[in-house]
Amino acid sequence: MKMTLDILDDFIRGAAFLGTGGGGDPYVGRLMLKQELERGANIEIIDPDDVADDAFILPVANMGAPTVLVEKIPSGRSAVNTVRRTEEILGRKVDAVMPIEAGGINATLPLVVGAMTGLPVVDADGMGRAFPELQMTTFGVYGVKGSPCVIRDEHDNEVVIRCDKDSDAEWLARAVCIRMGVKCEIAVYPMSGHDLKTKGVLRTLTLSTEIGRSIREARETQSDPFEGLMNYLRHSGEKRFCKVLFDGKIVDLLRETTQGWAVGHVIMDGIGDYDGQMKVTFQNEFLAARKGDKILAMVPDLVCILDRETAEPITTEALKYGQRVRVVGVSVPPVMRTPEALAVFGPKYFGVSDTYTPIEDLA
Amino acid sequence: MKMTLDILDDFIRGAAFLGTGGGGDPYVGRLMLKQELERGANIEIIDPDDVADDAFILPVANMGAPTVLVEKIPSGRSAVNTVRRTEEILGRKVDAVMPIEAGGINATLPLVVGAMTGLPVVDADGMGRAFPELQMTTFGVYGVKGSPCVIRDEHDNEVVIRCDKDSDAEWLARAVCIRMGVKCEIAVYPMSGHDLKTKGVLRTLTLSTEIGRSIREARETQSDPFEGLMNYLRHSGEKRFCKVLFDGKIVDLLRETTQGWAVGHVIMDGIGDYDGQMKVTFQNEFLAARKGDKILAMVPDLVCILDRETAEPITTEALKYGQRVRVVGVSVPPVMRTPEALAVFGPKYFGVSDTYTPIEDLA
Numbered sequence: 254m255k256m257t258l259d260i261l262d263d264f265i266r267g268a269a270f271l272g273t274g275g276g277g278d279p280y281v282g283r284l285m286l287k288q289e290l291e292r293g294a295n296i297e298i299i300d301p302d303d304v305a306d307d308a309f310i311l312p313v314a315n316m317g318a319p320t321v322l323v324e325k326i327p328s329g330r331s332a333v334n335t336v337r338r339t340e341e342i343l344g345r346k347v348d349a350v351m352p353i354e355a356g357g358i359n360a361t362l363p364l365v366v367g368a369m370t371g372l373p374v375v376d377a378d379g380m381g382r383a384f385p386e387l388q389m390t391t392f393g394v395y396g397v398k399g400s401p402c403v404i405r406d407e408h409d410n411e412v413v414i415r416c417d418k419d420s421d422a423e424w425l426a427r428a429v430c431i432r433m434g435v436k437c438e439i440a441v442y443p444m445s446g447h448d449l450k451t452k453g454v455l456r457t458l459t460l461s462t463e464i465g466r467s468i469r470e471a472r473e474t475q476s477d478p479f480e481g482l483m484n485y486l487r488h489s490g491e492k493r494f495c496k497v498l499f500d501g502k503i504v505d506l507l508r509e510t511t512q513g514w515a516v517g518h519v520i521m522d523g524i525g526d527y528d529g530q531m532k533v534t535f536q537n538e539f540l541a542a543r544k545g546d547k548i549l550a551m552v553p554d555l556v557c558i559l560d561r562e563t564a565e566p567i568t569t570e571a572l573k574y575g576q577r578v579r580v581v582g583v584s585v586p587p588v589m590r591t592p593e594a595l596a597v598f599g600p601k602y603f604g605v606s607d608t609y610t611p612i613e614d615l616a
Numbered sequence: 617m618k619m620t621l622d623i624l625d626d627f628i629r630g631a632a633f634l635g636t637g638g639g640g641d642p643y644v645g646r647l648m649l650k651q652e653l654e655r656g657a658n659i660e661i662i663d664p665d666d667v668a669d670d671a672f673i674l675p676v677a678n679m680g681a682p683t684v685l686v687e688k689i690p691s692g693r694s695a696v697n698t699v700r701r702t703e704e705i706l707g708r709k710v711d712a713v714m715p716i717e718a719g720g721i722n723a724t725l726p727l728v729v730g731a732m733t734g735l736p737v738v739d740a741d742g743m744g745r746a747f748p749e750l751q752m753t754t755f756g757v758y759g760v761k762g763s764p765c766v767i768r769d770e771h772d773n774e775v776v777i778r779c780d781k782d783s784d785a786e787w788l789a790r791a792v793c794i795r796m797g798v799k800c801e802i803a804v805y806p807m808s809g810h811d812l813k814t815k816g817v818l819r820t821l822t823l824s825t826e827i828g829r830s831i832r833e834a835r836e837t838q839s840d841p842f843e844g845l846m847n848y849l850r851h852s853g854e855k856r857f858c859k860v861l862f863d864g865k866i867v868d869l870l871r872e873t874t875q876g877w878a879v880g881h882v883i884m885d886g887i888g889d890y891d892g893q894m895k896v897t898f899q900n901e902f903l904a905a906r907k908g909d910k911i912l913a914m915v916p917d918l919v920c921i922l923d924r925e926t927a928e929p930i931t932t933e934a935l936k937y938g939q940r941v942r943v944v945g946v947s948v949p950p951v952m953r954t955p956e957a958l959a960v961f962g963p964k965y966f967g968v969s970d971t972y973t974p975i976e977d978l979a
Binding site: 408409410411412413414415416417421422424425428429431432433 | 771772773774775776777778779780784785787788791792794795796
């Protein structure tokens with residue numbers, strides 16, 4: 254499989270959906286990738302099954318707050334340099350790069366690195382969505398170390414972090430990220446092909462492309478794009494549970510860039526078949542959806558906010574007063590709902606709820 | 617020359633004096649060093665003239681706020697590990713360690729590393745006093761790079777910083793230091809013997825020991841310890857200018873641990889021959905002494921606060937309401953007063969004064 258101009262827009266739309274508000278503005282990622290493709294870059298996407306067990310795989314990402322990433326564009330050169338420096342530090346050539354998370358810019362940046370270096374990009378990631386912190390990967394949950402984590406900025410400043418605990422690496426890296434301007438490029442979780450195949454969330458680049466396509470094809474046939482999206486999610490691949498949680502107009506928006514993240518909440522007044530209010534909280538990504546006192550979906554299940562007419566995903570930094578939106582909740586794969594996984598990126602860590610209840614049980 | 621129990625107390629007292637309030641509690645450094653000496657450690661101090669031009673010299677230090685260093689004791693093991701990791705990263709064995717600054721714990725920590733590793737310690741430093749920020753060394757001023765800077769904490773978390781500008785390395789390292797608990801061990805400014813000899817402040821361990829001895833010997837002969845101190849400084853070695861600036865009782869003390877430093881001011885009411893008030897500002901180290909509107913001494917000249925009876929140096933974190941103290945100002949060597957040096961650690965950087973006036977001209 255190759256990334257091409259033909260599938261670019263579908264892929265970007267799906268990546269924004271899986272980003273659940275975070276991962277950075279997909280428009281910026283699309284421009285970066287489009288530029289590479291228009292200059293004729295060959296971007297090879299390889300299936301996890303085609304990765305050798307002893308291959309050296311390196312996730313590469315942008316770290317920062319999405320509110321900053323729209324003004325301070327990720328640097329492909331800096332991202333490539335995180336890969337090259339990791340190779341020097343570990344004394345081994347990288348065989349393939351990959352996304353750490355499936356959402357937004359961070360789904361596209363490894364493809365840009367692939368375009369600039371000729372390295373293939375593995376069709377997988379470590380979150381199956383986007384999460385705001387470095388330790389929140391299935392890699393980390395199931396025993397791959399995040400360290401060494403190479404962090405670079407566009408001025409060639411470099412920080413290499415080694416910690417036994419990935420949450421300590423996050424704690425130190427976030428401080429560095431803030432002082433680099435709440436935006437930096439990182440290479441993290443260097444791992445073997447075997448670890449990737451057994452501990453990653455597989456084929457999420459394909460999933461993004463198909464999600465994006467399901468919305469586009471429904472639009473093209475004048476059908477309801479939400480129908481197209483939900484049909485795809487319910488009946489393909491992992492057969493996700495998904496549900497429209499609310500239709501509303503944004504009447505309140507609190508969005509702070511603080512501690513290195515975009516943090517806040519959005520409140521919607523019900524429209525159409527929906528009354529009352531819904532409140533969605535976020536830390537880069539949407540964390541929980543509440544209607545009055547009742548919680549309807551919580552992290553790690555996906556809470557997605559989409560344009561009410563076109564089903565185009567809306568990211569945290571693009572939320573605006575008065576927008577008509579639809580909130581959709583989607584289940585995540587079982588690998589992300591184990592006790593080990595929930596201990597790292599479950600609702601308790603984010604202060605959302607002491608216990609995790611799957612979205613299908615809340616419905 | 618060796619560090620021995622015979623000269624330990626003199627050395628510590630002198631290092632506290634040159635620390636101008638900063639560099640960490642000398643009592644803590646004394647305990648660490650005493651423990652090593654009592655277990656029979658051999659601590660070799662070598663003269664810069666005996667260092668080969670192509671030797672590999674590595675300054676090692678504690679980074680943090682002195683207010684924190686009294687509660688969170690430096691780790692000799694962690695400091696040794698910064699040395700070992702620098703050796704691994706640069707692929708070369710260290711020939712000798714040395715202090716980055718002449719003051720407080722940071723004068724003693726390299727000697728502890730020497731005791732633990734058998735490495736000799738060079739009789740020199742990069743400040744000739746203590747300064748609060750990493751770029752404020754004569755090494756950096758005259759062209760040695762601070763990077764790679766290896767930072768470690770007592771939990772074996774590690775951060776390696778590489779920046780072209782030492783002030784950028786300070787900016788990133790300070791954020792890491794804060795998140796490590798405002799206390800960490802660092803190895804920084806790896807350099808050649810030639811650089812050390814041409815760009816360092818030489819023989820400051822000897823200077824500390826002799827300053828400490830001059831105070832002790834005066835006390836032992838029932839003479840005025842301030843006379844002993846000033847006699848030594850005026851007539852030995854570099855023949856410093858020095859002057860008692862004020863005698864006073866502390867009536868106001870503002871001391872915050874913020875941004876990774878101890879920052880604030882102390883105000884004294886005049887006693888004895890002195891009337892009015894003196895205000896001394898600090899950022900870890902004492903920066904300037906003002907009597908009313910008139911500035912009497914400013915950084916990089918030394919502003920030292922000593923016990924009014926015993927001439928024991930008092931550090932920033934040990935200042936107390938009601939203390940009877942004497943403020944002494946001392947000139948620094950010409951290498952620290954060049955335009956290049958003043959651009960990095962002159963009064964303008966600290967917001968003390970737009971232009972530097974030497975203490976002898978202010979008198």
